[in-house]
Amino acid sequence: MSEDVENSCVAEVIERELQLLSPAVRSSRALADRFFDPEFVEVGASGRRWDRRSMVSALPDMQGATDDGPQYVPTGMTGTVLAPGIVHLTFETVLDGRRARRSSIWRKLDEESGWRMYYHQATPVPEGQ
Numbered sequence: 001m002s003e004d005v006e007n008s009c010v011a012e013v014i015e016r017e018l019q020l021l022s023p024a025v026r027s028s029r030a031l032a033d034r035f036f037d038p039e040f041v042e043v044g045a046s047g048r049r050w051d052r053r054s055m056v057s058a059l060p061d062m063q064g065a066t067d068d069g070p071q072y073v074p075t076g077m078t079g080t081v082l083a084p085g086i087v088h089l090t091f092e093t094v095l096d097g098r099r100a101r102r103s104s105i106w107r108k109l110d111e112e113s114g115w116r117m118y119y120h121q122a123t124p125v126p127e128g129q
Helices: 003-021 029-033 052-061
Strands: 036-043 049-051 073-083 086-095 098-108 115-124
Touching: 003 073, 003 086, 003 098, 003 115, 029 052, 036 052, 049 052, 086 115
Parallel strands: 036 115
Antiparallel strands: 036 049, 073 086, 086 098, 098 115
16 A cells, blocks of 8 residues: 555545544434444443444434534544554544543445444543643
8 A cells, every 4th residue: 555545544534533523423313323333332431332323322412512512622633554444543632621542443344435433442631641
């Protein structure tokens, strides 16, 4: 895989991650469903384990899903192509004063479905760090 192709894959996945953090996507179950892989799993900052169905169901009621409430502010987003069709992103977010370090794995099964989040983990950053 050429460096240009790798950079293009990472850029596409970063754009998808940013969209998934936006209230427009988070507030719509139909839109959000297009971002998650059929085998999606998340270990949230709370330690709770989520699957695709539970995440899509809960997302509109979570923080970050409204234009007039707290929203995610991401920083330091970088990505690496682990294998063809697999990209790993790392970044930090601030939401309502709480920082978290995040890691997402995205996979592309085919051109039609595009990039979808396969795995996500959030780790809270203790205050003062």
